[in-house]
Amino acid sequence: MALTGPVPDPADARTGRPTDPADLTARPVDPAADDETLPCGASLALLWEEGPAPDHASCPHCAAARADLAALDRTVRAAVTAHGDVPDVAARVMDLVRTELRPGPLVPLEEPDGWITETAAARLFRQAAESLPGVAAGSCRVAAVSGRTAARGRLPREPLRVRLEIAVDLSRTVPDAVAAVRERILGAAAQHIGLELTAVDVAVVDLLEPSAVPDRRLA
Amino acid sequence: MNRAPDLRLIAETAARAAAGVPGVAYFSPRLTDRLRPARPSAGRTPGVRVVPRDTPHRTDIEISLAVRGGHQxxxxxxxxxxxxxxALHAEYPRVWATEVTVSITVTAIV
Structure with a gap:
């Protein structure tokens, strides 16, 4: 058995057979590495957001998955209501489920054929930013410095930039806050991921009232 | 005799090996593993997917996992x-003629 050398570009034509013999007849491997597909080939994310695809109107896989997602939604909302009115939590849980369906592109690690989801990296970077008092982190995206977009759900193995939006209070000047956050993100990327970022863009998009401290317990 | 082992056995061997690595918090089963399928599929290994490929001739093992905090x-x-x-080499020496690749996707740092 040969140990792997450099892994061929995933953009190469691939055919794959499902591993489960109980699955339906062989179908092409879904090109988006991060898109959940049901055994019938339908995208779970699209099913949830838009309903069954036209040619899957009577598909048993789609019907069952949709029923389960609806049941999940009902269960979460019921559980939250039973524990007191924290409507935000239900939304956040369902956001987590959606995130699992669409975790964003895969970010390449130094390790050959090692990847981290943009969602996991972004969460780390947001936490790193919010470790500074007076900073609330918002949208966080990872992209190639070159501007090349993700192909087949994967960012290219190239220098990467992180863009993070933050809100800050007035305890620091904006340039100081930006510099401090940038340093935390570079450090977190190196220490916890092993990722060397080429650029970190921090955009201050809002000012925090002194009392608007982010509730990190729910982060 | 070059008979490729059952894909499910490969997945189980890979899962056992990965689970023993310090810093692996848990496997990340796909949502489709957790939702009840219309047709029951026995013996899926959550977070581990084995895909035989024809062009090029290769067996891809895809592992999704969460990393424990404190580990890079x-x-x-x-x-x-x-x-x-x-682990694969030890359990299936000289059995395969095909190349094997292992890709790992970190889905969370916990």
């Missing part, structure tokens, strides 16, 4: 890859 994701991914190769 890249190092864990490397250790998992090496552990899986070692």
């Amino acid at each position: 994701a890249t190092a864990v991914a490397r250790d998992v890859r090496l552990a899986v190769f070692e």
